[in-house]
Amino acid sequence: MSSISIKDIAAKAQVSTATVSYVLNGTRNVKQQTRERVLQVIEEMNYKPNNAAQSLKRRRTNTIGVIAEDVTVFNVPEIIDGINDCADRLDMHILLTNLRLDKRIGRSFDDLDAYRHFAENAVSELLSKQVEGIIYIGVHPRDLTGLCDTFGKPIVYTYCYTQNDPSIQYDDEQASYEAMEYLVNKGHSRIAIISGALDSIPSRLRFNGYYKAVTEFELPFDPLLIKMGDWEAESGYRTTKELLSLAVPPTAIMSMNDVMAVGILRAAHEMGVAIPEELSVIGFDNREFSEYLTPRLTTMGLPLHEIGYEAMEALSRILQGEETAIDPKPVCKLIERDSVASP
Amino acid sequence: MSSISIKDIAAKAQVSTATVSYVLNGTRNVKQQTRERVLQVIEEMNYKPNNAAQSLKRRRTNTIGVIAEDVTVFNVPEIIDGINDCADRLDMHILLTNLRLDKRIGRSFDDLDAYRHFAENAVSELLSKQVEGIIYIGVHPRDLTGLCDTFGKPIVYTYCYTQNDPSIQYDDEQASYEAMEYLVNKGHSRIAIISGALDSIPSRLRFNGYYKAVTEFELPFDPLLIKMGDWEAESGYRTTKELLSLAVPPTAIMSMNDVMAVGILRAAHEMGVAIPEELSVIGFDNREFSEYLTPRLTTMGLPLHEIGYEAMEALSRILQGEETAIDPKPVCKLIERDSVASP
DNA sequence: CTGTTAGCGCTTTCAC
């Protein structure tokens, strides 16, 4: 604890503590000469106002809490970065809590009870630290209704949602549709899709985009081209083998994530099918590894930075008591690389 | 600001604020019945003690600051996770500051002046928030001496260092040596190495390990097997083409990072050299993508979680005033996958 | 076993 306080500054500069406070905050006019003297003493003594005392007195902290389900999961750091970006601009401060869910409970996301405890503790601690609002970052898009109570403090969810609170999510359906549109424009019509786990929201939404594209572009609809994966590479591998063994195989495959696309690449390689010459592949997520694959994977990039930024902005607006204008959902952006060609 | 305070609880429970404080902190014996009444009121009113007031009074925050140069760089999240892990055990709290260096100044790491400003601000803010110490996480191992002054507060650096402060770093030389040892045990003796940028510390250290292995295992020393890369995939690609064109090409290549290993794989593929049958490859860093390459890359994994954990522990010991026992450096761990075979 | 009260470091009203 830097034991040097406003009193020390006041004494050394031969003014009252009030005056020191005034020059510090610019709350009132202070004679030029006095101000300079104070400033100099502050500088000399490396004085830093005690933020706890300030908050206590001001009854404001200008701080919001961020609860991250797990900072080591791929989507989280970039979202945090977006929040920081916006918070810096708004001169807001961030208190980050890492729930460490992946390490602590593994993948049992659906069992709210398994981690309610952690979430409640995090909220409680943040509230105790007088945050003015909270942003909750999920590791997987899902319904978190009833996870925890914030006792009236505003909360914004991102990369997940609840039925009662505001949340910022990117547009999965549009992304899926746009990926299809890209493939169609390249000349494909026999396009297969490999889904993620069926009980997941992004899977459902991305299916919607797929069907919408199939309908709008009047593509031949063939149920054989629809495969159920589980987000893991192995499922991409297995289903691709099936797909390529079809009497009339697809000319393109859209994978609901990049990891399964790895399996697609592997299966095609083994079967001597050249990508993109004989088979186009498009992934989802723009994971870091996607550009290191051979061929470099074309994929839908998630607007992670943007949803973080928007979440912060939304929370800030709520704190200002502004009308919650419903912004358009941030959209995914296609990253064109080398795994797609015309058939 | 949850306007409900200890006074409200005291009034409703018909005791003094002191008593409330005592039951809250267990600082003194309170009659069972009284305690229960107080606890119940607290529960009912969702009372959370104001942490700012507590800190002010206690003159302790139990909080340390963490300055991350950039949370979106691959090594940082896992280090943060390690810090969290240890902090949870020690019942310490973390204030995380993200400098966003990668986005703000790009890769000009060596120009301290370009970001001194950001670092100083971060320290200043943290000090103002009464942190008891600081951990600084770099995005690249390098000398940061003179970056910023912490005015006497203890600071521990990790994934970077200064000449005057404690720092936690993993053992690069040992890792490089061990990778070589692994290759030698597999039967290789003509082992090439592709370095990172020459002005970087890890490059130098990893060279040391290489030379040490060459000497100890009495490998034939051939300068032609030593290639200068720059950490990027392209340099791995280029140098591998040179290596494979040698009169007597190497049977194994050790790459100083996984990204350059991608270039190696690509070059070998183009030249029709099978990995691992005709050429073994070992990478460095265990980046997420390394297991998605074909073949899955064998690589040296960095003990990121561990250095975070150790940094927290070291700082804690310093705060306790304990002797700074010099711990052994955390060591890298070989991740055996499919890119290495016997020649 | 419980209460009274000073005071942590700061901001801000009121007075001059």
Add this chain to the structure above:
DNA sequence: GTGAAAGCGCTAACAG
């Protein structure tokens, strides 16, 4: 243009 002093919410010494 400046200062005195109250009080933010809490803890802990002191008193009973």
